[in-house]
Every structure is written in C-alpha cells, then in structure tokens.
Amino acid sequence: MTRKKHIWLLLVLPGVLFLVVFMLIPLFSVLLSTFFPDTGFTLDNYVSLIGSVYFQQVFGRSVRLSLLSTLICALLGFPSAYYISRYSRHRGLMMALAVFPMFTSPVIRSFSWMVILGRKGIVNSFLVASGLFARPQSLLYNEFSMTVGFVQLFLPQMILSLLGVMDSIPGDLTEAAGSLGATRISAFLRIIFPLCASGLVTGSVLVFTGCMTAYTTPQLLGATDTQVLSTMVYQYAMSLRDWSQASAVAMVMIVVTMLVSGIFNHLSRRINPLAA
Amino acid sequence: MALLELQHITAGYGKNIILRDFNLEVEKGDFVSLLGSSGCGKTTTLRLIAGFSEPEEGKLVFSGRDITHVPLHKRNFGFVFQSYALFPHMTVYDNVAFGLKMRRVPKDEMRRRVLEMLELVDLKGFEDRYPREMSGGQRQRVALARAMVIRPDLMLFDEPLSNLDAKLRVKMRVEIRRIQQELGFTAIYVTHDQEECFAISDKVAIMNQGVIEQMGTPAEIFNGPRTEFIARFVGFENFFTITRQQDMWQTESGIPVRLSSSPARDTCKACIRPEDVQIAGSGSQLENGVPGLVTVATFLGRMVQYNVRTDIGEFVVKTEQSQVYSIGSAVRLGLRENKIIPILS
Numbered sequence: 352m353t354r355k356k357h358i359w360l361l362l363v364l365p366g367v368l369f370l371v372v373f374m375l376i377p378l379f380s381v382l383l384s385t386f387f388p389d390t391g392f393t394l395d396n397y398v399s400l401i402g403s404v405y406f407q408q409v410f411g412r413s414v415r416l417s418l419l420s421t422l423i424c425a426l427l428g429f430p431s432a433y434y435i436s437r438y439s440r441h442r443g444l445m446m447a448l449a450v451f452p453m454f455t456s457p458v459i460r461s462f463s464w465m466v467i468l469g470r471k472g473i474v475n476s477f478l479v480a481s482g483l484f485a486r487p488q489s490l491l492y493n494e495f496s497m498t499v500g501f502v503q504l505f506l507p508q509m510i511l512s513l514l515g516v517m518d519s520i521p522g523d524l525t526e527a528a529g530s531l532g533a534t535r536i537s538a539f540l541r542i543i544f545p546l547c548a549s550g551l552v553t554g555s556v557l558v559f560t561g562c563m564t565a566y567t568t569p570q571l572l573g574a575t576d577t578q579v580l581s582t583m584v585y586q587y588a589m590s591l592r593d594w595s596q597a598s599a600v601a602m603v604m605i606v607v608t609m610l611v612s613g614i615f616n617h618l619s620r621r622i623n624p625l626a627a
Numbered sequence: 628m629a630l631l632e633l634q635h636i637t638a639g640y641g642k643n644i645i646l647r648d649f650n651l652e653v654e655k656g657d658f659v660s661l662l663g664s665s666g667c668g669k670t671t672t673l674r675l676i677a678g679f680s681e682p683e684e685g686k687l688v689f690s691g692r693d694i695t696h697v698p699l700h701k702r703n704f705g706f707v708f709q710s711y712a713l714f715p716h717m718t719v720y721d722n723v724a725f726g727l728k729m730r731r732v733p734k735d736e737m738r739r740r741v742l743e744m745l746e747l748v749d750l751k752g753f754e755d756r757y758p759r760e761m762s763g764g765q766r767q768r769v770a771l772a773r774a775m776v777i778r779p780d781l782m783l784f785d786e787p788l789s790n791l792d793a794k795l796r797v798k799m800r801v802e803i804r805r806i807q808q809e810l811g812f813t814a815i816y817v818t819h820d821q822e823e824c825f826a827i828s829d830k831v832a833i834m835n836q837g838v839i840e841q842m843g844t845p846a847e848i849f850n851g852p853r854t855e856f857i858a859r860f861v862g863f864e865n866f867f868t869i870t871r872q873q874d875m876w877q878t879e880s881g882i883p884v885r886l887s888s889s890p891a892r893d894t895c896k897a898c899i900r901p902e903d904v905q906i907a908g909s910g911s912q913l914e915n916g917v918p919g920l921v922t923v924a925t926f927l928g929r930m931v932q933y934n935v936r937t938d939i940g941e942f943v944v945k946t947e948q949s950q951v952y953s954i955g956s957a958v959r960l961g962l963r964e965n966k967i968i969p970i971l972s
Contacts, residue, residue: 526679527712529699531726531777541725545716623716625757 381598388595396599406583406600413579414607416494417562420501424558425551427502428509432550433543435510436517449510452503461500461571468496492574500568505561509554516550517543548619556612563608580604628691630655630813631676631781636685638675645671646837649685653781653815658807660816660824662860663834669817670785672834676815677783678702689780700729705774705812709786711766713758719745719769720754726777744772747806764795771803775810782807784816788823796820800827821860825849833857853971855896863898867939869969870894880938884915885964896970901945905961906933906952913961917942921952935960 385396400406435445452460468474468490475487490496520543528538566581573579578586580600587597629652636649645668653659661669674680676687678699687695694702713722720741727737745751748768758766767787774782787803788796804827807814818824824831825845832842833856841853852858855866869876869884871893877883886897905913919937931951933944935958942960952958 521710521712523708523710523712524714526677526699527706527708527714527773528725529679530677530702530704530706531773532700532703532729533725534700537729542714625716625759 382602385595385599385602396595400596400599400603409578409580409583410603412494412577413563416498416501416579417559420498420505420562421555421558423498423502424506424509425555428506428513428554432510432513432517436514450507453507457504457565457567458571460503461568464496464500464572465491468499491572492577494577496572497569497577500572501562501565504565504568505558508557508561512554512557513547513550516547520546545623548622552615552619555615559611560608563604629653630690632688633672634686634688636675636682638671638680638682649837651832651839653813655813656811658804658814658816658827658829660818660828660831661834662818662821662824662831664819667834668837669834673783673785673815673817677704677706703777703779704781704783705777705779707770707774707782707784707787709789711770713766713769715758718754719750719756719758722758722769723773723776725773730777740776744776748772763791764799767791767799779812782812782814784814786818789820796823803827833860851968855898855970858898858968858970862900863968864901864943865904866896866898868894869897878939882917884962884967886967886969887965888969890969890971897967898970899962899967901932901943903963903966904942904944905963906944906946907959907961909957909959911959913959915962915964917960917962919958919960921954921956921958924952924954
C-alpha cells in the first residue's frame with residue numbers, strides 16, 4: 352500500500368524539481384544576498400531601504416493602488432460573475448468577453464489606454480464636448496491611469512475565480528431561503544455571499560499579487576513620480592546596478608503579498624467558517 | 628371549502644407548455660401526493676404552489692385568498708427539496724433557525740422551537756454539526772425540521788426521499804407520515820414512486836401529460852382505475868374489450884363475462900391484474916373461462932409468469948401454483964368476476 356503511494360509521488364517530482372531548481376534556489380540566494388552582501392551578516396540593506404522616505408512613498412503607493420484595484424475588481428467582478436453564473440443564456444459568449452482582455456499583451460493594452468485616456472482621446476473629447484470640463488484633463492501618467500490599467504488587466508482573474516465558486520452553489524439554496532421567508536436581498540447576503548467568500552479570496556489574492564508585481568502597466572501608464580515597487584526593483588537593478596537593494600525590495604514585495612493573502616484568507620473564514 | 632385551489636392554471640417554460648387548464652383542490656389536513664413519471668408536470672405544479680414560479684394563466688387560491696402573485700417569501704409554505712438544499716456554511720442549528728430569524732422570533736423562543744423540532748426528527752445533539760458531516764437520511768431530517776419549524780400553512784415535498792437508499796426510504800416515509808399526523812399539517816408530496824405514494828398519502832393524484840388523470844384515496848385508485856394509463860400504472864397488464872348484450876356482457880369472441888359493477892356504456896375496455904388471472908389445464912372448469920396457448924413461461928422465483936395467447940388478446944398471468952405449463956400447452960384462463968375492472972373512459 353505505502354509502496355504504491357510512493358509511486359504516485361513520482362507524478363509531482365518533475366514539477367517539484369523544476370520549482371526547486373529555478374525558483375526556490377534562486378529565491379534563497381537572493382534572500383541570502385540581502386543579508387550577506389559581501390562581508391558577513393548585516394541588516395543594512397533593509398535599514399537603509401525602510402528608512403528612506405522615497406521608499407516609504409513607493410511602498411505606500413504600491414499597496415494602496417493594489418488594494419484599490421482589488422476592491423474595484425471585486426465590486427465590478429461580483430455582479431458580472433453572478434450574472435454569468437445564474438442568468439446568462441449566452442454563457443460561452445459572456446465568458447469569452449470576460450476573458451478576452453487576457454488574450455492581448457499588457458503592453459498593447461497599456462498603449463490602448465494611452466490612446467483612450469490621452470489629451471485627444473475619446474474620454475477627454477467626451478468630457479470637453481459635454482461641457483463638464485472646459486479643457487482636457489490629464490488622465491494619463493498618474494495613479495488614476497495606473498488603477499484603470501490594473502483593473503482591466505486583472506478583472507478577468509476575479510471573474511473567473513468567482514465563477515468557479517458560484518457555479519458550485521446549487522440554485523435551490525436561494526429558493527430554500529425564499530421559502531423560509533428570506534427576501535432576495537437577505538438570501539443573497541446570508542447564503543450566496545458567504546458561499547462565494549472562498550472565490551472572492553482567491554480572486555483578491557490573484558488581483559492583489561498581480562497588481563503588486565505588474566511591471567509594464569505601471570511603467571507605461573505611470574510616471575517617474577508614481578513609481579511602484581516593481582518599477583523600483585527594475586530601476587535599482589538595471590539603472591543603478593544596485594543588486595542587493597533590488598533584492599531587498601523584491602523581498603519586501605514577497606512578504607507584503609504573503610501577508611495580505613493571509614489577511615484575505617482570515618477575512619473569508621470570518622464570513623464563512625467552512626471556506627478553504 | 629378547499630384549503631388550496633389551483634384554478635385553470637397554464638404554466639410552462641417559454642414555448643414549452645407543461646400545464647394547461649390545470650385544476651387541483653386540497654383539503655385542510657390532507658396528505659396529497661402528486662404521482663407521475665418525469666415530465667408529467669408534477670414538479671412544475673409544486674413549484675407553482677411554492678411560489679418559485681408564476682403561472683401564465685389561472686389562479687392560486689389559499690384559504691379563500693388569491694395568492695397567485697404573492698412572492699414566495701410571504702407565503703409561509705415549507706418546502707423540502709430532493710437535494711435537501713441545506714445551507715452548507717451553517718450548522719444544523721442555524722439551518723433550522725434560519726426561517727425563525729427571518730421572522731424575527733425572539734432568541735429564547737427560537738432556541739426552544741429549534742430544539743423541539745430537532746427532537747421531533749430525532750436529531751437531538753446534532754445542533755453543532757455541519758450538513759457535510761451528516762448522512763443523507765440525517766440531512767433530509769434537518770431539511771424537514773427546517774421547513775416545519777416555521778409552522779407552515781402548507782408543507783410541500785419534492786421527491787424528498789429519492790436520494791436515499793431503499794431501506795431508509797421506507798423508514799423515512801413512515802417518519803414523515805408520523806410527523807404529519809402528529810402536527811396535523813396539510814401536505815402536498817411529489818413522487819414518481821408508486822409504492823411510496825400509496826403508503827404515505829390520504830389522497831393520490833396521478834398525473835399524465837400535464838393533467839390529473841385520476842384523484843382519489845390509494846384504495847380507490849388501486850381497485851378502480853378509471854383509465855388505461857392509471858390501470859397500467861397500478862399494475863394491470865391485461866386489457867380487453869367487452870360489449871353489452873341485453874343484460875349480459877361478453878368479450879369480442881363471445882365468451883360471457885360477469886362484472887361486479889356495470890358501466891353505463893354498451894362497449895368498453897376492461898382489465899385484470901396478472902396475479903388475479905387463474906390458470907388451469909384446458910379441460911378445467913373456471914369462472915369466466917377463456918381458452919389459450921402458452922407462448923412464454925418465465926420463472927420469477929416465488930411465481931411463474933406465463934404469456935398466454937387467447938382469442939381476446941395476449942394475457943400475462945402470474946401464478947404461485949407449482950403446476951408448470953410448458954410452452955405451447957393449451958390452458959384455460961379464469962377471469963374472476965370481482966377482479967375484472969371496467970375502464971370508464
């Protein structure tokens with residue numbers, strides 16, 4: 352029996368081997384390099400980083416924009432996924448539309464936003480033509496355009512994650528709640544929403560991690576005064592050739608991502624104690 | 628006056644009409660079953676009553692009040708689902724308490740009523756379990772308790788036992804009947820299981836293609852099916868035509884048959900169950916005797932089934948007698964008068 356079980360372990364071996372060689376070992380060597388740059392153990396890399404006002408600003412912006420984008424994705428994704436899962440007659444088409452943005456590269460999508468949000472883009476043309484503003488607004492190269500880019504980039508992940516759990520919720524639960532006296536709203540809040548918690552967490556972790564680590568979108572839709580951690584890593588590594596600072600920033604990113612994922616998970620367990 | 632009336636209901640999904648000019652009356656305190664094969668409209672009827680869907684035409688009247696457009700959460704009908712439909716993220720206690728929370732019942736009264744109901748369905752001590760930690764039978768009892776705790780004006784059951792194994796089904800249906808008689812609620816029960824439905828109900832409505840073919844007590848239907856469909860449903864397999872000659876009835880081949888009840892028409896169909904047909908050697912004297920030839924003999928264990936060709940059609944006979952008639956042998960079938968049922972329509 353145990354011998355047979357061992358044989359099945361061979362199935363995961365290739366994947367594990369790949370990850371160990373190309374991910375875990377490099378990761379640990381990066382981690383070690385931040386504590387042991389040249390001579391012995393030191394916390395200098397982190398102390399100087401965290402002490403820097405510039406880093407604090409970038410860090411704050413990264414987390415803030417990622418959280419904001421996650422929230423917007425959840426707010427936009429939830430009704431869409433619910434509609435597709437429950438009411439849509441053209442499910443395949445709807446799914447295709449929801450996932451469609453994922454078929455184009457983030458670079459191309461960022462360029463599209465440059466066209467749309469530019470001084471002569473359709474948004475500004477509309478704002479001026481409708482008389483809301485006298486002259487074109489600057490919608491590009493700031494936190495607004497970055498958030499728009501993030502949301503479009505990661506909304507499909509949120510919708511897909513939510514669809515996964517929503518499809519597994521039997522339709523008769525709402526009917527059962529109704530027959531017991533619950534209005535549609537209260538059936539949604541007490542039954543459907545808690546059961547979606549696990550999908551909401553998966554989606555949120557994907558979106559948050561995606562936003563934290565995205566590089567092209569903040570690079571193309573942001574500006575030098577709206578740097579985020581990922582562009583900062585690039586700058587340290589490629590422009591300033593400061594590999595140990597770059598590694599330290601990367602470590603901070605990993606820690607933050609893991610921390611936030613943990614918080615999301617905790618929240619979902621508060622909503623639904625059975626959520627995985 | 629009936630407690631619940633469905634008047635001239637038309638309902639369906641899109642262009643697919645399932646019920647057309649459908650009528651049903653349910654008396655207070657009755658346990659009524661809707662019986663029929665899948666697609667006959669029984670579940671559609673139940674869902675209409677529950678308020679999960681609305682009819683395109685017709686009226687639902689409950690206690691003299693038109694409830695056709697009353698939304699489901701205001702009807703106060705308990706519903707038990709085939710799939711149980713328990714809330715997976717809530718404990719047994721919270722599942723059962725759900726309806727009382729919606730009604731803003733005070734905490735201590737709620738606690739008392741939930742525990743009382745769990746005791747009634749024999750689930751005392753299971754309050755803190757989650758549905759996934761329970762067996763199918765236990766889940767169904769939670770579903771039952773959850774629907775009953777709101778003291779519904781009407782209990783609706785949608786094939787509640789069909790996901791359980793045979794032994795448990797029999798146990799649960801006795802349980803449901805016991806609780807119904809204890810609490811005295813009115814119930815409508817949908818099933819495709821004939822035995823289950825006859826065992827549990829005061830009245831049975833047999834549905835076929837969107838209409839009720841016959842409604843009556845189980846005994847009435849079992850012993851006096853009105854149509855061939857119903858007759859086949861309750862185990863009749865032999866059908867033949869009879870005609871009136873003055874005061875006598877006879878088969879098409881001229882063999883006289885005596886009937887215990889006399890139909891008003893001059894020609895009609897009659898039927899008899901395979902178990903009620905007597906079989907004997909060709910020389911024997913039998914009441915309403917019909918000569919025939921054995922074409923198929925099948926050993927069924929306790930019984931032997933014969934297919935016998937006669938002048939008035941092919942007969943299926945099931946007999947417990949040990950005498951075996953081989954294929955091709957000439958026999959006599961006895962159609963006992965009190966076992967022949969004339970079909971009225």
